[in-house]
Amino acid sequence: MKITSAEVVVTCPGRNFVSLRLETEDGVVGWGDATLNGRELAVASYLRDHLNPTLIGRDAGAIEDTWQYLYRGGYWRRGPVTMAAIAAVDVALWDIKAKYAEMPLYQLLGGASRRGLLAYGHASGGELPALFDSIDQHLDAGYRAVRIQTGVPGLGQVYGVAAAGGGQRYDYEPARAAARPTEEHWDTRAYLRHVPGVFEAVRGKYGPDLPLLHDGHHRMTPVEAARLGRSLEPYDLFWLEDCTPAEDPAALRLVRQHTTTPLALGETFNTVWDYQTLISERLIDYVRSAVTHTGGITAMRKLLDFAAMYQIKSGMHGPTDVSPIGMAAALHLGLAIHNFGIQEYMRHSPDTLTVFRTGYRFEDGLLHPGDTPGLGVEMDLEAAAAFPYQAAYLPVNRLAVDGTVHDW
Numbered sequence: 001m002k003i004t005s006a007e008v009v010v011t012c013p014g015r016n017f018v019s020l021r022l023e024t025e026d027g028v029v030g031w032g033d034a035t036l037n038g039r040e041l042a043v044a045s046y047l048r049d050h051l052n053p054t055l056i057g058r059d060a061g062a063i064e065d066t067w068q069y070l071y072r073g074g075y076w077r078r079g080p081v082t083m084a085a086i087a088a089v090d091v092a093l094w095d096i097k098a099k100y101a102e103m104p105l106y107q108l109l110g111g112a113s114r115r116g117l118l119a120y121g122h123a124s125g126g127e128l129p130a131l132f133d134s135i136d137q138h139l140d141a142g143y144r145a146v147r148i149q150t151g152v153p154g155l156g157q158v159y160g161v162a163a164a165g166g167g168q169r170y171d172y173e174p175a176r177a178a179a180r181p182t183e184e185h186w187d188t189r190a191y192l193r194h195v196p197g198v199f200e201a202v203r204g205k206y207g208p209d210l211p212l213l214h215d216g217h218h219r220m221t222p223v224e225a226a227r228l229g230r231s232l233e234p235y236d237l238f239w240l241e242d243c244t245p246a247e248d249p250a251a252l253r254l255v256r257q258h259t260t261t262p263l264a265l266g267e268t269f270n271t272v273w274d275y276q277t278l279i280s281e282r283l284i285d286y287v288r289s290a291v292t293h294t295g296g297i298t299a300m301r302k303l304l305d306f307a308a309m310y311q312i313k314s315g316m317h318g319p320t321d322v323s324p325i326g327m328a329a330a331l332h333l334g335l336a337i338h339n340f341g342i343q344e345y346m347r348h349s350p351d352t353l354t355v356f357r358t359g360y361r362f363e364d365g366l367l368h369p370g371d372t373p374g375l376g377v378e379m380d381l382e383a384a385a386a387f388p389y390q391a392a393y394l395p396v397n398r399l400a401v402d403g404t405v406h407d408w
């Protein structure tokens, strides 16, 4: 099972993706996702210039050893670029091992713990009628849980609200192809005044059963987040996500003292160490990391097993910048673990799905990774070559009152 080839593939079928293709001496191919939204070429270089040369000749079956070799061997540990690159290698090796075993990956991880993975989609609207239309579209598409994001009176484009009109619109795609980031504006007081009324209207129209989620996108101070969590309690949220900047875990202590709204955090994290305080002090309810950004299946499995000891569940990041390879990895892992919570699921564009041939399915609100040996996703390199890289950035946020840079 010696690795004989390691190649990076960068493609932009509507948005940028970085993938890793490993091949063994027997011609078995494994795929990994290394996409880091807005910083894609840094990970491509990390793989191409630093990791890939060290992989040639290694045993493709020695997954744990390779993970430790790359993590400890680099000396400079952690960070989103390093951990996305290690994740790509790790997922590609799991793909290869499952193909050798002639099993879908979830079988190697212990087998299915459930029929499928409850998924949530992104419903949004600038105002209530558009938001209701979006919720209706998601329910018609089979979703049984929805994230609710809304415009804020007085502000223009706001995080999480899909732009009106056509074009190649995903549910919500914030990265824009441009030479520099676009700039948005923000007013936390206006947001805090507006959001509870939106949830009151949604609960009034759709009743008590539908799981509702909301993303604060790191924009609040602890006391602001505590106030929002408390004001949303009557509407029984499934979770409030990223209510404060994630790199300050102690902030969640204050939020927790004031609200029983469940909290989700961690999509920008990249190791289990980032979660040590949050999990051991039970400051969150859901782990938001993606397999793609957290060192792969090997590391995510350990992180979620640690979380399970504290009754904390998975809520893996699944926007469209997680490629279909990364999504498949999340689905196999989510199907196998006991402490699965929910899976974010934005559908990829038709162009993306011509480049990535997927075997996973979405039926009756549940995702399933399929039963093809391996991950069940293969890339079409000819199709990928038709979509060259395009520079694209996530927006920058400024306070409306005076232009101070704020968390986006």
Ligand SMILES: [Mg+2]
Binding pocket: 215, 217, 241, 242, 267
């Ligand atoms: Mg989020």
